[in-house]
Amino acid sequence: MAEGMTWSVTDGDKLTQAEVYGEVLSQLGDKYPDIIAITADLASSTKIERFGKKYPERFINVGIAENSMFGMAAGLALAGFKPVVSTFAAFTALRSAEQVRTDICYQNLDVKIIATHAGISFGQAGSTHHCTEDIAVMRSFANMTVIVPADGLETGNAVAAAMEWPGPVYIRVGRGFEPPVNKTKDYGYEIGKAITMREGRDITIIACGVGVLHAVRAAEVLARQGLSARVINMHTIKPIDRDAIIQAVKDTRRIITVEDHNLIGGLGSAVAEVIIETGKACGFRKLGVPDCYSIVGYPEDLYHYYKFDADGIVETVSELMRMEIEEDEDWEDEV
């Protein structure tokens, strides 16, 4: 490991988000001796087991008891530890929402949650194991920071950054076997700072998680059609990068959001909240899972079915480009 680097992985482009997470967490164990890794019978699925193998005395598997797990994490944080908790997103944001909110967020405790199998990324498992509500739930908890990394390398960056970030953090990853969008981990990742993956003038696609990959692919198709699409990786949903959104309204007047989440309450809603406050006209569409329980299937098929893969994005961009936007060039009066 080079000096100043906190983690490194080889073949990072071939690993899933969870695999990179497990590896990075295990590499952070010496730097952060207060990390206690906890899971609820999902050590291997969430990849937190890698930490447990390296530091068995700092690893706790509570069995299938998520509520106790999050309560226990709160107690450990009150005792001065830095608990890192992993289970599926559905069991975090839905089953244990109250423990996360009341025991952890209310007391503003230093608990880092890495929730896996989010959205419909575990498509074959059905809606009991999907979680298309967690961004909405988690961003409504005061004190909570919400991060949706685009790929494995960004997951590593987010986990490392979260260790230095005060208070509770929720990092949401998919089951994901998709190829990475980042070629290297060294692109200046910072919590709360959106990343422009591609510059563009005609429209802005703001995405998180697996949506970033689809957005980048869509932008390539659109470029061949003569359209210049900006792609923003909005990896931090809360606190959201307002400046990046306002700049996109100003520069392109058309915005599409892309996420593996219910269209209600997620990235799209968070972006819309900022857009509406600008008082400026802006064509806007949200792409993601409509307000329903997803059909079963392989994730890539589901992303296509619900039209938030590259094909769906291109289709929606074409529709939005036909829309007339009334522009108001005076920015000083409203923003």
Added chain:
Amino acid sequence: MPLTQEGIKGLTKKAWEIRRAIIETTFTCGGSHLGGSLSQTDVLVALYYKYLRIDAARPQWEDRDRFILSKGHGGIGWATILGDKGFFDKALLKDFNKTGSPFGMHLDSRRVKGCDASTGSLGHGLAIAIGLAVGARLRKKDYRTYCMMGDGELCEGTVWEASILAGHHKLDNLTAFVDRNSLMIDGPTEQITTLEPIDEKFKAFGWETLVIDGHDFAAIGEAIEKAQTIKGKPTIIICKTIKGKGVDIMEGQAQWHYGGLNSDLRDQALACIDKHYREIPG
């Protein structure tokens, strides 16, 4: 060290003083969870005035014993004791429930010194206490963690999840209490949903179980001291108590789970408490 007769007398006096203060604060704050605050008082007084290793001047002292009031609605009783111990100026309690006050019905650990965890939603405290107890073990600290639950709270599944965990981890640095006053908001616990046999349930989950009279200081002291000696498992002390203890009109009455007091009721309640105080033997 076992309680002496003199020690028991001192705690008994203190408990009635605390109950008196609870009534006074309830009068000024508009209403409180009187029933459970009065039933839990003797156990809390034994802990705070005899057994807990705490220092009000150092509320964040790393080596302090921890206390979690999982039945968070007993907050007014707990805050009265914390104020009396000097964690904060007890005159502040005159603002209990008032807008912007640090004190609401369920205490906030971020605003109330001496409050080790924010509680209120039932079934949460035991898991938090387990985290603190596991934390002590990992840090090689000898502090103990105490957690008091309500009996109605035992309906919550999370209590049993956590109980399995505490048994599995053999947390002999954890002592839990059940304030077994046999009433929940809507009536007697056994009529609403059967909880007994509580001791056998915990025993089956790997706990040492003790059943005592939760208003008998000698028994409370003996149980707490015994729990300190039990190795290889957590201890639960099931304290048989009377909801509304000490105030005739409230004793054993589910409707006094929560209530307000006008000046007549306050005077009546204080008269009952003062009578108990005068009747302390010796």
